Amino acid sequence: MTDVGVELFEAERARLRSIAYRIVGTPDDADDVVQDAWLRFADADLDSLDNPAAWLTTVTSRLAIDRLRASSARREAYVGPWLPDPIEAEPSLMAGPDDAVLLAESLTLGFMAVLERVSPLERAVFILHDVFAYPLAEVAEIIERTPDATRQLAKRARDHVEEGRPRFAPDPADIEKLTELMLAAAINGDVETLESFLADDVVHISDGGPNYRAARAPVVGAARVGRFFLNLAKRWEPDMEAHLVRANGQLAMYVTQADEPYMLTTTNWVDGKVAASFTVRNADKLASFHRGWLASQR
Numbered sequence: 001m002t003d004v005g006v007e008l009f010e011a012e013r014a015r016l017r018s019i020a021y022r023i024v025g026t027p028d029d030a031d032d033v034v035q036d037a038w039l040r041f042a043d044a045d046l047d048s049l050d051n052p053a054a055w056l057t058t059v060t061s062r063l064a065i066d067r068l069r070a071s072s073a074r075r076e077a078y079v080g081p082w083l084p085d086p087i088e089a090e091p092s093l094m095a096g097p098d099d100a101v102l103l104a105e106s107l108t109l110g111f112m113a114v115l116e117r118v119s120p121l122e123r124a125v126f127i128l129h130d131v132f133a134y135p136l137a138e139v140a141e142i143i144e145r146t147p148d149a150t151r152q153l154a155k156r157a158r159d160h161v162e163e164g165r166p167r168f169a170p171d172p173a174d175i176e177k178l179t180e181l182m183l184a185a186a187i188n189g190d191v192e193t194l195e196s197f198l199a200d201d202v203v204h205i206s207d208g209g210p211n212y213r214a215a216r217a218p219v220v221g222a223a224r225v226g227r228f229f230l231n232l233a234k235r236w237e238p239d240m241e242a243h244l245v246r247a248n249g250q251l252a253m254y255v256t257q258a259d260e261p262y263m264l265t266t267t268n269w270v271d272g273k274v275a276a277s278f279t280v281r282n283a284d285k286l287a288s289f290h291r292g293w294l295a296s297q298r
Contacts, residue, residue: 005046009038012053016060018090018107022127023064023120024071025084025112027288033063057134058142061124065143068120075116080216083207083278084112085285086247086264088292101170106131107249109266109278110166113205117164121145122157129154166203167275168268175251175269176244182274183242183253186233191226198222199273204229209282225277245293254293261286 016037021030037060041052049055075082090107105111106127115123121143128134128142140150172178178197185194204225208214219228237257245254247264255263261283268276280286 002046005041005052008046008052009041009056012056014090016056019057019127019132020060020064021087021090022106022112022115022131023061023124024067025116026285027085027087029067029071030064033060033067036063054138057128061128061142065120065124068123072120079208079210080214081205081207081218082113082116083109083205083280083285084248085287086252086280086289088289088296089246090249102131104170104249105168108168108268109248109250109280110168110205110268110276111161112248113278114161114164114166118157118160119153122153122160125150125153126157126161130158166268167199167270169270171251172269172272178269178272179244179251179253179267182229186229187236189230189233191230194229195222195226197274198225199270199275202274202276204277204279206279207282207285209284212281212283214279214281225274243293247289254289256290261290264289 013034017030017034020033021027024030024033037056040059041056044055046052086109115126118126124143125139128139129136134142136150136154137147139154140147143150143153145153182194182197184190185197200222201220202222202225204215204219206214206219208216215228219225239258240262241256243254243256245252245264247254247266250266250268252264252266255265263279263281264286265277265279267274267278
């Protein structure tokens with residue numbers, strides 16, 4: 001591969017990884033997909049590619065769909081709710097004002113959890129067309145389906161997403177202060193103050209997998225979610241530390257125990273209250289995030 005080819009691929013790497021991560025839901029799988037795309041690109045005749053960026057998008061998307069299909073049976077047998085493996089940060093991607101909000105929302109844990117309800121093809125079509133604004137005709141070529149079939153896939157995916165989509169709004173300007181006050185209320189056992197931060201129909205989803213203690217079904221309602229948070233606070237150990245971090249584009253509370261991953265929680269704030277919260281308790285899923293977080297501390 002020539003230096004020109006290497007530079008071209010590196011210019012596309014962040015975009016390709018963003019697409020792959022939204023399709024497969026784990027950063028390690030996304031990195032593997034992008035690496036496989038690079039190996040195929042390195043073997044290709046660059047002069048024969050009319051549009052190398054489009055070629056890379058096609059290859060990456062197809063590899064990601066195959067990777068997601070291969071993991072479908074394992075995810076269907078997963079114990080309790082499934083949330084994606086968090087990532088610390090994503091490079092800024094070019095987007096128009098109409099696309100920027102959905103691009104940001106599609107990275108959140110809650111939104112990606114909803115995408116688990118659709119088929120791999122529907123998921124890829126939604127991400128490419130609705131999130132990254134690729135023309136439907138181009139998406140049809142990528143997934144090797146007719147335009148009519150692709151349009152139907154897009155509609156089904158959109159309907160599923162809208163049905164299960166958690167309420168979302170950009171983080172409030174004072175989110176760090178709000179989060180600290182809510183955490184203090186939980187630690188102090190102040191039920192009334194804690195519930196004042198929660199919407200009446202708040203939903204909390206925990207992913208503990210088979211090996212870590214977590215709610216096996218969504219917890220709904222301010223009273224129940226409030227009690228759930230209080231119980232979490234009661235299990236606090238002296239060697240635990242709480243860190244305010246950014247994860248999947250949102251402020252998150254990252255808890256470590258003896259300097260190892262313990263729990264990461266993000267919240268969707270709407271009109272000054274928490275409308276939804278998502279906790280990854282499965283420490284295995286926090287491994288990649290933890291590596292990146294440790295590197296950022298140096």
